[in-house]
Amino acid sequence: MAITFKVLGHAKGDNALWVRVDEGDSVSHYLFDCGANTVGALSMSQTLDIRHVFFSHFHMDHICGFDEYFRRVYAREEDNVLWGPPGSAEILHHRLRGYSWNLVSDCPARWSLREVQPVRAADSPHALCVLSRDYAAADGFQRCDLAPAQFSDAGVLLDAPGHTIESIALKHHGISLAYLIREKPRKNIDMTALSAHGLRPGPWLQALKDDSQNGDVAVGGTSYSLERLRELAVRESPGQSVAYVTDFLLDAETHERLVAWLSGCDVLVCEGQYLHQDLELAHRNHHATATLVGRLARDAGVGELVLFHLSERYTREEWLALRDECRAQFARAKFPADWVAEIEG
Ligand SMILES: [Zn+2]
Ligand SMILES: [Zn+2]
Known part of the structure; x- marks a missing residue:
């Protein structure tokens, strides 16, 4: 497989997803969300290789580790891109500005904040628009350069020679973006x-x-x-594909949209927040249950399902029950391999 990935963080704690796409003559590295104590699992060179960070949304458990990443790479000259849902440019700009920048006047780094806005279009259900704001480290990220809005009918954010990254907006008391990394044929x-x-x-x-x-x-x-x-x-x-889907209300309408979007995807990395017995709570908090996620994987015909971002309300035994509940719908559901010892003891 030319796409490799690793869920960062532990079963008990915040998470992120690291993805590497090898096209033979070039290799791209991506980070999806950035919870506390996740980036530390990567070496300095692995971190420096990550040019794009894609945020699903900005609840604290998805951005708490950003400082750790930013500290390592802030001075990197170019191709520093942060993606997120509507409102993200303001939130991320505060993150960039939140230091004393009095020793960086010679720093060549530029950072681009890209806000992904869903677009209502009857004939293009995945249409979106990207608004970019670019900042320079040298002036402490003060002056903003606006780039023209970019539209994509197919929901493609990034189009590399051998792969694309697509996005879709999900409901999570606001928007949580899901992402799909897809190799071209x-x-x-x-x-x-x-x-x-x-x-x-x-x-x-x-x-x-x-x-x-x-x-x-x-x-x-x-x-x-x-x-x-x-x-x-x-x-x-066909090329390989990996999807990152977390923090979302999995109602009937979303199930239908995601089944079409994820159809035939090789790996679905998806939240495993709630047991189905807590469906009411899951709905109230705009999260999914293991049963609903298993049905989604089954109906979309994905190759395998990796459950991450587990709720800390449960014991280890309950996490195992959650996985088994999911497997009752979709047999190829599992936790990240290096979590097995932590969960099974
Ligand atoms: Zn959330
Ligand atoms: Zn979360």
């Missing part, structure tokens, strides 16, 4: 098909994989149409 060359037609591999294979190139290429002194060669030898296989 992989293109493989069928070498057997090429040799069956007497075509020898060469630098022209790069042109074959690059959809922006069209026209003809020379292979062994003969000219061939790239379109024809693609039909003959390029095979597409």
